[in-house]
Amino acid sequence: MSDETTAHGQDARGAHAAAATRDEARFVEEIVDKDENYSRWYTDVVLKAELADYAPVRGCMVIRPYGFALWENMQQGLDRRFKDTGHANAYFPLLIPESFLRKEAEHVAGFAPQVAWVTHGGDEELEERLAVRPTSETIICTMYAKWIQSWRDLPVLVNQWANVMRWEKVTRLFLRTTEFLWQEGHTAHRTEEEAEEETLRMLGVYQDFIENDLAIPVVPGRKSESEKFAGALRTYSVEALMGDGRALQAGTSHNLGQHFAKVFDITFLDKDGQRKHVWQTSWGVSTRLVGAIIMVHGDNRGLVLPPRVAPIQVIIVPIFRKEAEREAVAAFVADLERDLRPHIRVQSDWREQTPGWKFNEWELRGVPLRLEVGPRDVAANQVVAVRRDTHEKRPLPRSGVGSAVPALVEDIQRSLLDRARRFRDEHTARAATVAELEEVVEERRGFVWAPWCGEAACEAAVKERSGATIRNIPFDRPDDRQACLVCGREGSAVLFAKAY
RNA sequence: CGGGCGGUAGCGCAGUCUGGUAGCGCACCUGUAUGGGGUGCAGGUGGUCGGAGGUUCAAAUCCUCUCCGCCCGACCA
Numbered sequence: 100m101s102d103e104t105t106a107h108g109q110d111a112r113g114a115h116a117a118a119a120t121r122d123e124a125r126f127v128e129e130i131v132d133k134d135e136n137y138s139r140w141y142t143d144v145v146l147k148a149e150l151a152d153y154a155p156v157r158g159c160m161v162i163r164p165y166g167f168a169l170w171e172n173m174q175q176g177l178d179r180r181f182k183d184t185g186h187a188n189a190y191f192p193l194l195i196p197e198s199f200l201r202k203e204a205e206h207v208a209g210f211a212p213q214v215a216w217v218t219h220g221g222d223e224e225l226e227e228r229l230a231v232r233p234t235s236e237t238i239i240c241t242m243y244a245k246w247i248q249s250w251r252d253l254p255v256l257v258n259q260w261a262n263v264m265r266w267e268k269v270t271r272l273f274l275r276t277t278e279f280l281w282q283e284g285h286t287a288h289r290t291e292e293e294a295e296e297e298t299l300r301m302l303g304v305y306q307d308f309i310e311n312d313l314a315i316p317v318v319p320g321r322k323s324e325s326e327k328f329a330g331a332l333r334t335y336s337v338e339a340l341m342g343d344g345r346a347l348q349a350g351t352s353h354n355l356g357q358h359f360a361k362v363f364d365i366t367f368l369d370k371d372g373q374r375k376h377v378w379q380t381s382w383g384v385s386t387r388l389v390g391a392i393i394m395v396h397g398d399n400r401g402l403v404l405p406p407r408v409a410p411i412q413v414i415i416v417p418i419f420r421k422e423a424e425r426e427a428v429a430a431f432v433a434d435l436e437r438d439l440r441p442h443i444r445v446q447s448d449w450r451e452q453t454p455g456w457k458f459n460e461w462e463l464r465g466v467p468l469r470l471e472v473g474p475r476d477v478a479a480n481q482v483v484a485v486r487r488d489t490h491e492k493r494p495l496p497r498s499g500v501g502s503a504v505p506a507l508v509e510d511i512q513r514s515l516l517d518r519a520r521r522f523r524d525e526h527t528a529r530a531a532t533v534a535e536l537e538e539v540v541e542e543r544r545g546f547v548w549a550p551w552c553g554e555a556a557c558e559a560a561v562k563e564r565s566g567a568t569i570r571n572i573p574f575d576r577p578d579d580r581q582a583c584l585v586c587g588r589e590g591s592a593v594l595f596a597k598a599y
Numbered sequence: 600c601g602g603g604c605g606g607u608a609g610c611g612c613a614g615u616c617u618g619g620u621a622g623c624g625c626a627c628c629u630g631u632a633u634g635g636g637g638u639g640c641a642g643g644u645g646g647u648c649g650g651a652g653g654u655u656c657a658a659a660u661c662c663u664c665u666c667c668g669c670c671c672g673a674c675c676a
Contacts, residue, residue, distance in 0.1 A: 138670070157667065209676050234676075268674065328676045351676080374663060418635055455636035463610095463637095473635055483635080523627080567674095 133399050136245075137343040138271075144393055145272045148402040148464045158277035159272035162386070165464065168410035170280065170386060172258065176312040176408065177282060177384065180304045186284060191238050193262070194229040199237040206236065209329025214267040215277075231264040234379060236330070237535045238357075239285045240363035247287060247377060250369050254297070255287040273348075274599055281385035283490035287365060287377040291356070294378035295333075295372045298354040301382040302335045302408035305350035313388065314405040314515035315395045316523050317349055318546070318594060324526035325555050326381040328381075332356030338570040338594065340523045344544025346570045346596035350381035372450055382451070390599075395519050396488075402465030405515050406508045411438060413504060415482075418454045418473030420534050422538055431477045433498065435470070442505045464486060467511045468504065470495075488515055527557030530595075533584050537565040540597055546570070552583035553589035560585045567595040 121250035125192050130143040150166030153159075194217060201207050210233045217229040232238070243255060245379050254527065264278045283303060302319055309315050317337035319507070327334035331353040339349045344487040359365070360376035369375050396403040417432050419425040427599050433446050439445045448457050454471070461469055471483040480497045484504070488511050526545030530536035539547050551557060551569065561584065562568050572593045 153668075155667085193651085206676085213675080248647080265675090322676095326676085334676080353676090416635095453634050453636085453638060455634085455638080457637090458635095471635070475635075513651085548667050559600055 129401065130401055133342070133397070134570075138427040140397075141390075141393060142272060144397055144401050144463075150389065150393075150402075151429070152270050153272075156277070158164060160272050160276050161194065164254070165410060166389065167388060168394075169404065169408055172408040173312070173388060174282075174309050175303075178258075178260075181258050181282075182298060184256075184304060186258045186286075187575070189257045189259055190261065191235050191242070191259055193232055193564075195232050195235075195238045197228045197230060199241060200230050202237065203330050205358075206330035209235045210265075213267065215264050215266050220263055221328065222369075231262075232261070233263055233265045234383075235259060235261070235283055236285070236359055237363070238358045238503070242377075243285075243287055244363050244365045245368050247365055250289050250367050253287060253289045253367060253377065254293065256284075256297075257286065258282055270530065271390070273386055273389070273393070277387050281383050283383040286380045288379070288393060289367070289375075289377070291378050292431055294356070294380050295354050296378045297337060298333070298352045298382070300359065301380070302337060302350070302352040303384070303571045304370055304383060305337050305352070309337060309339070309349050309384075310516060311393075312407040313392055313395075314406065314407075314512055314519060315391055316516065316520040318571065318573050318574035320576075320594065322351075322571055323555070323558055323569045323593075326569065326571075328353045328355075330355065330358050331381075332358065336571050338546075338596075339395065339549070340392055340526060340546055340596070341391065341599065342397065342522075342525055343394070344597075346546065346598045347387070347391050347394070348570070349388060350382070350384040353380060355379040355381060372429065396515055397465075400459075400485060401463035403515070404465035406467040406469060409465065409467050410444065411446050411461075411464075411466050412443050412508055413445040413468045413470060414457075414461045415470045415472060416457045417447060417449060418471060420474075424474045427477050428472055428474065431497075432472050435472065435482065435497070438501045439504055442501070443508060458485075468508055470504070485569060486511055488518070489550060490582065498576060531581070531584060533561055536561065536567060536584060540565050540567045540595075544597060547595045548577070548592045549584045549595055550581035550590040552586055552588045554583075554586065554588075557583055557585035561595065565595075565597075567597050570594045570596050570598060 121191070130147060131139045133140045149163050151160045151162050154161050200210070201213070207575055213232055215231040218591060220227055245252065246252065247255065260282050262278055262280050267275050267277055270276050284298050286294070288297060301435065304433050305511050306317055306319050309317050317339045317410050319337050320335065322334040322336055328351065333354045334351055336351045337349045339347050351450045356377060357376040358377055363375045367377060390589065392405065396405065415426045415432055415435065419428045434449055448458070448461070458469065465487065469485045469487070471485065476482055479494070481494045482497060482500060483492060483506060484495050523546070526543060528539045528543065528545060528547050530539055530547050530549040536547050536549050539545065547567065558569055577592045580589050580591055584586070
């Protein structure tokens, strides 16, 4: 048996971690302990659960079939919500002429360092460089200018599922890669109010999806001026807390105002006969959410997937010795699968491995519920159900499985959210001064409520001293006025954290 | 981008200091006994030592350049 401590080149496992996790460690030989080295744990989980692998090009990754199945389920959950709110999908090109990108000064400045350029077609140098899209505002706005003439053409509600590229200096699988997959919604409206409404509506869609489907609690709010999208009027975000106490921006929604409309000349003739610029929004979430799932729900045995998006919701592990037992179990399992398949994504594992090996494998890969079926169960007309989240093991009568299993899976979904919410609440503190905030950020991490006056200088000062940034100005917050944690002028509570 | 560390079989590593032609565990293959938490035994397959150049009779080992990854920090709409 290989010892995971030496396998990872460590002299010794931290004594503090050993006691609490010894039981779990016995089951897992391939993943470093979460408390020992969180970053390493994260990478181990991604690799060993076969979600993704490193690609030959720096900062790029291959999303493997299991990881992609997860992403596809996430796409479905989002896409349905987009369609339900009146949006339609379209596809715009990968390449954007440099001149388009340069039209909006703030926008260019924001993205310039991260843009990858196409300079040649074959051997011929291009007359104008082409940017590999870091986001599609400029190309989409160019097209909207052609398509929109009248107030009757509005609103335009379009979403695009695409890849984008940003030349990042430091990359992490799923969290920040050079190329990533996302969706970007781009809408155009007749009035400012309508655009603002849309911006907030889509932020709400993200919150609904992330909390209900991914079981990750988020804090919706508005970004500070310094953190907003380059070229936007206002940016909103939903912020989530990861297992190591760092925050992750899980989704953003921007009210673009008329900035882009003016630059790209997107106008319409309004009811009153006046020619006006449209009001726009854009909003997006990315494969980064896969990283969030891993960090919020994962444990020392590996991945824990929320049932709603898990590629396999229930794994059946057959157990047998003799051929006769195998046949009896096979018939029982086939019947079981037939019952469950209409309700649930179920799979049975007939590979030539020992049951124990399979238990570990499927736990590592995060399957929410395992059903064990052996000769004893066939005889008792039952299955043994084991939850991935609590490790609770209990027999279920075969007759009730059709309803008990879906109910159990739903319960896992619920309790994952409950547990994540409890963790987040336990890791949310208050601070009145920068020193207090620093202490929390150093020792426990997590979210910190602290009063802020609204000045960028104070925001920057906090970042300088503590490394924490304003994640957002939550919609739902204490409304008492307090002294700004930096300058002492009147301020109100905002949410700070160290962020990914 | 800075500091530190690493790249040797599919995975995890030893060998590098002190040059002599590559090894261990797991995985994999075959057989056999097994199978309710990573199964035992026996036999086997597999490596241009990240890449390029140099020094040398001889390079995984020494030198130069380069690519990739990890940890910490800076940066990041």
